[in-house]
Amino acid sequence: DVVMTQSPLSLPVTLGQPASISCRSSQSLVHSNGNTYLSWFHQRPGQSPRRLIYKVSNRDSGVPDRFSGSGSGTDFTLKISRLEAEDVGVYYCMQGTHWPPLTFGGGTKVEIK
Amino acid sequence: QVHLVESGGGMVQPGGSLRLSCAASGFTFSDYGMHWVRQAPGKGLQWVANIWYDGSNPCYADSVKGRFTISRDNSKNTLYLQMDSLRAEDTAVYYCVKDPHSGYFDYWGQGTLVTVSS
Numbered sequence: 001d002v003v004m005t006q007s008p009l010s011l012p013v014t015l016g017q018p019a020s021i022s023c024r025s026s027q028s029l030v031h032s033n034g035n036t037y038l039s040w041f042h043q044r045p046g047q048s049p050r051r052l053i054y055k056v057s058n059r060d061s062g063v064p065d066r067f068s069g070s071g072s073g074t075d076f077t078l079k080i081s082r083l084e085a086e087d088v089g090v091y092y093c094m095q096g097t098h099w100p101p102l103t104f105g106g107g108t109k110v111e112i113k
Numbered sequence: 114q115v116h117l118v119e120s121g122g123g124m125v126q127p128g129g130s131l132r133l134s135c136a137a138s139g140f141t142f143s144d145y146g147m148h149w150v151r152q153a154p155g156k157g158l159q160w161v162a163n164i165w166y167d168g169s170n171p172c173y174a175d176s177v178k179g180r181f182t183i184s185r186d187n188s189k190n191t192l193y194l195q196m197d198s199l200r201a202e203d204t205a206v207y208y209c210v211k212d213p214h215s216g217y218f219d220y221w222g223q224g225t226l227v228t229v230s231s
Binding site: 035037039041048049050051054055060090092094096099100101102103104105106107 | 148157158159160163172173174175208213215216217218219221222223224
């Protein structure tokens with residue numbers, strides 16, 4: 001199984017400041033079809049997860065442009081350019097290249113400093 | 114607008130069974146693969162099972178293989194998860210999740226809580 005490792009576990013950030021979350025996979029996520037199936041999800045307290053980014057860097061409809069995804073191979077990053085209050089919660093990366101099983105990172109909790 | 118509404122959760126004793134349902138609307142259900150993903154209390158996300166758009170090729174996480182069965186009824190726009198031989202470690206919120214045509218998990222339901230306890 002592909003292991004997804006996120007860091008940090010917890011990320012206190014001042015409102016208006018940037019935030020960055022790292023996600024590393026135990027093997028390359030480049031699929032034989034050339035796509036890299038790495039997604040990012042945000043889960044607010046008491047809510048369902050919501051997908052923010054798919055295939056490394058594509059923002060979902062309605063996702064603010066302060067969110068960006070980057071990376072390749074085994075190393076990926078989610079960046080928030082200026083943290084807003086609604087951005088608190090837990091962020092998960094997920095790989096869909098080598099499955100079953102589809103696997104998630106352990107999560108990064110973003111909170112206001 | 115896509116809506117996924119899970120039901121069927123509740124409390125059950127170890128060894129018991131439950132059947133979860135997910136009613137889908139706002140899209141052509143029979144065109145898309147579907148998944149179940151779970152989240153134990155205070156924990157992260159774990160993929161449970163997947164089924165193709167036409168009901169073929171079900172696949173499962175090792176932790177539920179042989180105990181859980183995913184199915185769908187495209188005439189009723191409904192996804193199911195039959196859970197047998199339940200264990201305490203199956204306690205979680207179970208989410209019904211839709212796939213887009215390319216990629217995974219573009220829409221999630223609100224979840225239904227399953228508690229396995231004596």
